[in-house]
Amino acid sequence: MHAWRLALLPLLILTAALQPAEARTHRAHHKPHKERTAKGTHGLIPAGNGVVIGVLSGDTVTLRDGRVVRLAGILAPKMGAPKGARTAQAGSSQDENAGRTPWPLAGESRHALEELVLNRTVKLMLGGVDHDRYGRILAHLMVRDGRRLVWVQDALLRQGWAELAPHPDAPKGLAALRRAEDHAREGKLGLWADGFYAVRDPDTAFRAQGRYAVVTGRVLDAADARDRVYLNFGADRRTDFTVEIDRRDMAAFRARHLSPLDLKDRLVEVRGWMEEHNGPMIRVTNPDQIITTDGRWPHRRPVRGQKEDKDGGDAAPAASDP
Template identity: 40%
Template sequence: MRRFCLLALSLLLAAAAPVERWRVTAVLDGDTLELEDGRRIRLAGIEAAKPPRNAPSDEERRWPLAEAAAAALSELALGRLVTTHGETAPDRHGRTMAHLLRDDGLWLQAEMLARGHARVHTRPDARAYAREMLATEDGARGARRGLWRTRVYAVRDADPGTLARDRDSFQIVEGRVLRVSKTGGEAYLDFGEDWRTDVTVHISRPVMRDFAKAGIDPLSYEGRRVRVRGWIGLRSGPMIDITHPEQIERLEGGAAPARPSVPRAGAGAATDEDVEEEDSE
């Protein structure tokens, strides 16, 4: 069923795609390739397996997961004609972030996710098709394909001790939100009883507006299990700063009563009145 849905979506995208196509002349890593016109394309919305930032240079050359991802993308794209679909955007390295369709309609992002060679890593300016990509990633993770067979990429529990060791890295975290509080137009999702030491997700004021536009009330996360992806920082315990709504997935299952927790200074639980005020700005 998953493959059928991906095929149907790929054909739909291909039908709407522009006619102009370019040949892939080089694959630089598991999510970056070069076209015959000289452009370097970064596959938008995903991040392939790569060596850890602190890995020695000789270890980087032998990083099996990165090698497997690059080999898979080479098999899928090298020498093939591709076309971009949807909006494109430059990244800070001068590459073009884009969704790519092969000449036969294959969606490269979806195939890399389905094979377990990449994770979904959307950005504020590269978040199209997030729902479809998250569903594909979930299938690969459930089947333990590729990088999902290793502890390096395992989904983390919302445990402050574990996440403190993952500081300054991109992680996927799951846990139950015990409390949602709001202050100054910002929202905080607390996963523990004391926000000063436990795991917190922070939604800034500008991003709160994006949540409102998407019809998502952060209050709906209270008492729910969620899956959050983002960079781990340390600020009164491990914290993930949310830059766009697609970073948070509400998982299946009913809400559990939120346990009492230490109130955040100057903040209480958000009220319906607070949400209406935020939406009206």
């Protein structure tokens, strides 16, 4: 072997030995960025992507492929629409907004959603029931913001442009959404700065008739009456505010080892659609509509900085379903 080749041999061996280490160093400095998911969304099921081309209201969007998506777990102000108006879903003559008077701040709520998702690709995530009675997809939406995904429901609740509206098939991440709403309520942000959306007490619950409402108060009596359970918040059952739970919905309470009868003398917060039946009434279909504010079942501290409406608030336009 030539002398010059022998002289180069140690250098070649050293170069070969260093290559794997250099490659490892290169890979270490060029790791792909891991996408940061939104907190509280673990357990939601991915259901593909879509591009939002229209925002119908603060909780409903249309995708480029024609699908209509209703944001699960929240309720935004109703936009209002003429009777018989057609939805964006082909072939449907039913519209939850048909015949409604627009609710206060409905336009602002829709604009907030437009700012988040319009003309952008969103990721659909399912948390249980995947369609509503109008055939719309019930989904949680995620939109990219740099390296992280923003949970659209969480953002709207945190800004105060929607209310938490738990579905009977409780969505994953409900605790995170509740904290987001609490943030807006404490700061009187968005809807919570308007008396129309004020949290009611039992004496003023009637002012929210026909719309989704939040009521706080003490349960004076809890009664099991044949096929229903009633929670009464006043002395006169014919006129006071009442919560009604149908027997068929009690299974959801039993599954969590909860009994509405245990709520007697407890301070609670209840949310749902306000009806008129021997006084103002909310029909509760799942345990997540009721929160205790004085202890476990499950417990949540009262929201700071927000007083119940006692002597005011606008009458609510007629409403039906969320």
